[in-house]
Amino acid sequence: MPAPRSLHIEPLGDAALLVELGRRVDTALNTRALALAAALQKRRDVREAVPGYASVAVHYDPEQVTYRGLVGVIQRLLEAKPPPAPHGRLHRIPVVYDGPDLEASAAELGLSVETLVRLHTEPTYRCFMIGFTPGWAYLGPLPEQLRLPRRRVPRTHVPPGSVAMAGSQTGVYPLPTPGGWHLIGRTSLRLFLPQSDPPSLLRTGDRVKFFAAVGPDGGPS
Amino acid sequence: MTSGPVLRIEEPGMFTTIQDLGRPGRRAAGVPPGGAMDRFALAAANRLAGNPEGAAALECSLSGPTVVALRSCLVAVTGADFGLTLNGVPAPDWTGIFLMEGDRLGFTGRRWGARAYIAVAGGLDAERWLGSASTYLLVGRGGVHGRTLHAGEELTLAGPEPRPAVAGRCLPVGQRPTYELSPSLAAVAGPHVRLLSPPSRRAFFRERWTVSRDADRMGYRLEGETLQVKAEELVSFGLAMGCVQVPPAGQPILLMADHQTAGGYPVVAGVARCALPLAAQLLPGAHLSFEEVTVEAAQAEWRRLRGALDTLR
Numbered sequence: 443m444p445a446p447r448s449l450h451i452e453p454l455g456d457a458a459l460l461v462e463l464g465r466r467v468d469t470a471l472n473t474r475a476l477a478l479a480a481a482l483q484k485r486r487d488v489r490e491a492v493p494g495y496a497s498v499a500v501h502y503d504p505e506q507v508t509y510r511g512l513v514g515v516i517q518r519l520l521e522a523k524p525p526p527a528p529h530g531r532l533h534r535i536p537v538v539y540d541g542p543d544l545e546a547s548a549a550e551l552g553l554s555v556e557t558l559v560r561l562h563t564e565p566t567y568r569c570f571m572i573g574f575t576p577g578w579a580y581l582g583p584l585p586e587q588l589r590l591p592r593r594r595v596p597r598t599h600v601p602p603g604s605v606a607m608a609g610s611q612t613g614v615y616p617l618p619t620p621g622g623w624h625l626i627g628r629t630s631l632r633l634f635l636p637q638s639d640p641p642s643l644l645r646t647g648d649r650v651k652f653f654a655a656v657g658p659d660g661g662p663s
Numbered sequence: 664m665t666s667g668p669v670l671r672i673e674e675p676g677m678f679t680t681i682q683d684l685g686r687p688g689r690r691a692a693g694v695p696p697g698g699a700m701d702r703f704a705l706a707a708a709n710r711l712a713g714n715p716e717g718a719a720a721l722e723c724s725l726s727g728p729t730v731v732a733l734r735s736c737l738v739a740v741t742g743a744d745f746g747l748t749l750n751g752v753p754a755p756d757w758t759g760i761f762l763m764e765g766d767r768l769g770f771t772g773r774r775w776g777a778r779a780y781i782a783v784a785g786g787l788d789a790e791r792w793l794g795s796a797s798t799y800l801l802v803g804r805g806g807v808h809g810r811t812l813h814a815g816e817e818l819t820l821a822g823p824e825p826r827p828a829v830a831g832r833c834l835p836v837g838q839r840p841t842y843e844l845s846p847s848l849a850a851v852a853g854p855h856v857r858l859l860s861p862p863s864r865r866a867f868f869r870e871r872w873t874v875s876r877d878a879d880r881m882g883y884r885l886e887g888e889t890l891q892v893k894a895e896e897l898v899s900f901g902l903a904m905g906c907v908q909v910p911p912a913g914q915p916i917l918l919m920a921d922h923q924t925a926g927g928y929p930v931v932a933g934v935a936r937c938a939l940p941l942a943a944q945l946l947p948g949a950h951l952s953f954e955e956v957t958v959e960a961a962q963a964e965w966r967r968l969r970g971a972l973d974t975l976r
Contacts, residue, residue: 452854455933456961458903460854467898490688492901499901509958571899573925576693576802580899636804639793640692
């Protein structure tokens, strides 16, 4: 299998590098990134390989491998046929659609609230990456009809469990943090699991389906 | 022996936490490496106290604490110069110091730098989370309940004091990082440096940058010439400590120990490991610049620098 045409490998400082397979949201590229990260993670000279949307950030031990040596290893790994993609685990996440931006988002999109909820619960989303904060999952792609730019002014405080969307992405805030996405609902499901290892409910490659819950706390009705 | 507390915090200082060399291998779950901002200073303090480099120790930001020895122990203080005193008398930093029961370690006030480290022979006992004792405030994990230390708290040792515990060993200035008030940070050009306009690329490596007030363990926003960055939408990717991102507004952000693990802003440079201790000692208002180096040169410089730690084994 040829290496992706848009392959870029560049340093991130002197003990990490970034392998970019492309610069777009694409399930095939994400699958390839996951496979490369898994292969690199097995190497003793690699401390951690972190899959991104279409990339792998590789943290390596310069006492065990040179930068050029590792670049060669990665190019060879990308020439090999990737192993079949594992079928990510499916998570069904209950959502109470009553977020503070729900009505404004629907109005801006020219949709009824009911249609917005139906469109948001229709797809099975892919978890393209975990990162930013512990347990944050980048889910997508969002249906075209739901795409809005981020809020002009981010909120300084978003409660954990808030279900949000921005651009082609959707997700659930795992921690109380600032945030610029549109808050359309909330879930009682916890995405950050400090007692677990890894401490994230979702993993890259997992699948997520939201469903509208009527329970008062967002729990399954 | 290891039973019973070894130090009591009389005054906690401005922002004192327990740190080590960081949390390994959990970035893929969104957990940053954390650990000491100045990893060289923490490792040196531990070596001077006879510990493994990554033992848990105190990181003291902006001002030092006052601690009282509850029994005899060997300590070493490194990093920023906050005016170290032993029972009110100036004491040497970057040096192993033997404390007797009742001895009081204090600081007269900041003279230079941002973060001092206090290591104790045996290492500090602390809550470990995912393989590290480092305090991560965002999620309240590690160290002491994932927060800064409070007055009156007592610290115990993680294990037996190493034998022999030798006081008086020191790391001379020439073997430390070349700490400066306005350092030039060695940095490797990053994956998206070509998204800067050619004048902005030259400016990035030539201009003097100022650390803004928005500077903490997560990262430093820098102020200076507005960089022209091509508004190409990148899809989010993994980041590393030392990465310099440029958001569309054109003011760079230097990522430090508790950095966000993913982002989509162009990364124009990565500060080398040998220069991160210099960055860790900067406060808002400080100036810095970036000096472009190759990966190989940066790695060689780190090897040279950390060779000094090996002389303390």
